[in-house]
Amino acid sequence: MTSTSSEIRLESVRVLAGERELLAVPSLELTERRISVIGPNGGGKSTLLQLFNGLTEPTEGWVTVRGLDTIDQGRQVRRRVGFVFSNPAAQLVMPTPQEDVELSLQRTVRDRAERRRLAAACLTELGIAELADRSSHELSGGQQQLAALATVLIQEPEIVVLDEPTTLLDLVNAERFTGILDQLAAQKGLQIITATHDLQLAARAERCLLIDSGALHSDGAPETVIETYRSMAAQRAAR
Numbered sequence: 001m002t003s004t005s006s007e008i009r010l011e012s013v014r015v016l017a018g019e020r021e022l023l024a025v026p027s028l029e030l031t032e033r034r035i036s037v038i039g040p041n042g043g044g045k046s047t048l049l050q051l052f053n054g055l056t057e058p059t060e061g062w063v064t065v066r067g068l069d070t071i072d073q074g075r076q077v078r079r080r081v082g083f084v085f086s087n088p089a090a091q092l093v094m095p096t097p098q099e100d101v102e103l104s105l106q107r108t109v110r111d112r113a114e115r116r117r118l119a120a121a122c123l124t125e126l127g128i129a130e131l132a133d134r135s136s137h138e139l140s141g142g143q144q145q146l147a148a149l150a151t152v153l154i155q156e157p158e159i160v161v162l163d164e165p166t167t168l169l170d171l172v173n174a175e176r177f178t179g180i181l182d183q184l185a186a187q188k189g190l191q192i193i194t195a196t197h198d199l200q201l202a203a204r205a206e207r208c209l210l211i212d213s214g215a216l217h218s219d220g221a222p223e224t225v226i227e228t229y230r231s232m233a234a235q236r237a238a239r
């Protein structure tokens, strides 16, 4: 895995659905290792995240990842940017976690025995070796979330984007998952970008973005941005 810092840039971006504007970001540059994205339901967090690997195409403007255009050079971008969805079942398509992780290696590792070895090592590193050959459908939401993360990490992305990764996790597993993200950023040098309603998780980032009504409302140190979000929520609840 790379240990150099990554960089995502947005310039004059607008995302429209028909006439409706879902997101507008005049200019944004993301270089920090840990970034959290918070904000009210429907504010545009997922839309923003999906711009980072070309899952969503900007209607206007452009998005680049380390100089690569997310649409024109989408394949190269997706090799660098792994995406973990909030619903892990969407990411687990094979009968078992072991097979799913092996599948992620199919294009890059030709030897089947090597794929098997690497997949097992990845599951072990995430502490879920014992789940390798269990039926994915029978795993708990939290176990599925870790298996889904394994299918992304095995591809050695430089950037990992996670859309509400801890919603299915109990306190112990949320804490464990968060520890794994900390480690990936600190030890492996990955850039980790997480959209979350878990403000404790959001606070662990170096930088926090507050997205509201399709716009970047606030951007800075997590404690400041989270405080802004709390005040905004309190005002709206009082209306």
Ligand SMILES: Nc1ncnc2c1ncn2[C@@H]1O[C@H](COP(=O)(O)OP(=O)(O)OP(=O)(O)O)[C@@H](O)[C@H]1O
Binding pocket: 017, 022, 039, 040, 041, 042, 043, 044, 045, 046, 047, 048
């Ligand atoms: N494909 C689409 N077509 C039309 N509207 C969309 C589409 N995807 C999202 N939206 C709308 O865009 C807005 C932003 O949605 P988005 O999922 O980005 O918000 P979010 O901040 O991630 O919300 P949540 O916290 O509820 O997950 C919402 O009003 C949503 O209904």
